[in-house]
Amino acid sequence: MINVPKGTKDVLPNQSHKWRFIENAARETAAAFCYKEMRTPTFEHTELFQRGVGDTTDVVNKEMYTFEDKGGRSMTLKPEGTAGVVRAFIENGLASSPMPVKTYYITPAFRYERPQAGRLREFHQFGLEAFGSPSPETDAELIFAASSFLDKLGVKGVKLELNSIGCRICRGEYNKALKNYFAPHLESMCPTCRSRYDKNPLRMLDCKEEECKKIAAGAPKILDYLCEECKEHFEKVKELLTAQGVEYTVNSGIVRGLDYYTKTVFEFVSTQIGSQGTVCGGGRYDNLLEELGGNPLPAIGFAAGIERLMLLMENTGVDFPEEQKPALYLAGMDAASRALCFKTAIYLRGKGVCAEFDHMNRSVKAQLKYADKIGARYVAVIGESELATGTVNLKAMKDGNVNSVKIAEIEEYLK
Numbered sequence: 001m002i003n004v005p006k007g008t009k010d011v012l013p014n015q016s017h018k019w020r021f022i023e024n025a026a027r028e029t030a031a032a033f034c035y036k037e038m039r040t041p042t043f044e045h046t047e048l049f050q051r052g053v054g055d056t057t058d059v060v061n062k063e064m065y066t067f068e069d070k071g072g073r074s075m076t077l078k079p080e081g082t083a084g085v086v087r088a089f090i091e092n093g094l095a096s097s098p099m100p101v102k103t104y105y106i107t108p109a110f111r112y113e114r115p116q117a118g119r120l121r122e123f124h125q126f127g128l129e130a131f132g133s134p135s136p137e138t139d140a141e142l143i144f145a146a147s148s149f150l151d152k153l154g155v156k157g158v159k160l161e162l163n164s165i166g167c168r169i170c171r172g173e174y175n176k177a178l179k180n181y182f183a184p185h186l187e188s189m190c191p192t193c194r195s196r197y198d199k200n201p202l203r204m205l206d207c208k209e210e211e212c213k214k215i216a217a218g219a220p221k222i223l224d225y226l227c228e229e230c231k232e233h234f235e236k237v238k239e240l241l242t243a244q245g246v247e248y249t250v251n252s253g254i255v256r257g258l259d260y261y262t263k264t265v266f267e268f269v270s271t272q273i274g275s276q277g278t279v280c281g282g283g284r285y286d287n288l289l290e291e292l293g294g295n296p297l298p299a300i301g302f303a304a305g306i307e308r309l310m311l312l313m314e315n316t317g318v319d320f321p322e323e324q325k326p327a328l329y330l331a332g333m334d335a336a337s338r339a340l341c342f343k344t345a346i347y348l349r350g351k352g353v354c355a356e357f358d359h360m361n362r363s364v365k366a367q368l369k370y371a372d373k374i375g376a377r378y379v380a381v382i383g384e385s386e387l388a389t390g391t392v393n394l395k396a397m398k399d400g401n402v403n404s405v406k407i408a409e410i411e412e413y414l415k
């Protein structure tokens with residue numbers, strides 16, 4: 001017996017309608033906010049993530065599914081959606097389109113992490129990425145889109161946490177302050193933090209080790225080091241969100257786990273799904289296009305984890321729409337009536353009606369039992385008289401009411 005790989009999940013037929021519900025809400029939200037879909041490959045050159053996501057991040061250092069292809073190239077299954085979208089944006093010359101260019105995706109992503117509730121090795125993200133606008137309105141729009149998406153799903157109690165991690169200018173000052181602060185503590189910090197000290201001290205705030213976390217709690221706060229422009233930008237984002245009635249708290253501890261962020265960063269966090277409570281995260285990445293070889297262009301995005309949202313919805317009893325059930329089951333008695341069942345089912349399906357017939361050569365009694373099990377709304381038994389008159393008795397399964405309906409009028413009747 002070969003089992004599903006650790007950290008991955010099957011979506012079975014009785015679950016897929018829940019997935020579709022979330023994906024439909026994602027697509028509807030994206031459409032309403034004028035974001036268009038973009039699809040990029042599942043694997044990319046490893047260097048894209050090393051340069052894009054950053055080689056001081058856990059994602060790149062520890063979690064990537066990297067392999068050599070048969071041509072000897074190093075490839076990596078995408079650990080997130082942004083880097084591929086940015087690569088495609090630059091490569092396809094979308095920078096010459098009218099700005100902003102607003103895109104969205106629903107994609108699998110792969111991270112070799114220790115699996116637990118809400119943390120998988122293959123998971124799925126719904127993300128928005130907006131290119132070309134430096135304005136705080138775009139930040140507020142994007143955050144509002146994330147919040148509308150969560151509302152559409154009916155999830156409750158998710159808190160928005162907001163921070164700004166500044167631009168190159170303020171980050172320079174802040175990095176100095178962090179280094180001064182951490183220098184006397186380095187001895188008692190983990191090897192990863194010690195290696196990050198020189199390369200990227202901001203990452204030291206993201207360490208999960210208990211001792212490092214304690215030390216990091218006393219570190220200087222980025223918000224005290226923002227330059228005038230970043231400060232103003234952050235104030236405006238908050239003002240716009242408040243005006244729109246979006247509740248948030250400023251959490252200066254949010255630095256995000258990926259290296260490309262600048263200015264606004266945010267997370268939507270739930271306390272109802274265990275330790276992996278971040279259902280959605282994102283922020284600005286105004287330097288990434290340039291870092292990946294494009295012309296400088298500001299951008300901002302977020303991604304929400306579909307499995308985490310599913311977990312949250314299931315844990316909090318959100319009502320999913322019912323899974324699709326057949327509108328009509330056609331039971332046949334003999335060869336001629338079975339042929340009519342087949343023909344009628346095909347005709348109704350052509351009209352968009354979900355109709356089913358017997359595939360298993362069962363008795364009429366067994367066919368009706370099956371129709372009940374699959375939740376058919378109506379059943380019709382086709383026999384000699386139905387063949388002769390072209391009229392069937394449709395029995396409603398919920399109350400047993402029977403009505404005689406012409407085959408040509410079934411579709412109308414079922415509406």
Ligand code: HAM
Binds near residue numbers: 080081119122282
């Ligand atoms: P991220 O915070 O690494 O950001 O991931 C976004 C979301 O993906 C998380 O909030 C979480 O819901 C989900 N997620 C991450 N890792 C896992 C996992 N192992 N298992 C299940 N769900 C997971 C990004 O990926 C950025 N690309 C977001 C972004 C877009 N920033 C700007 N644009």
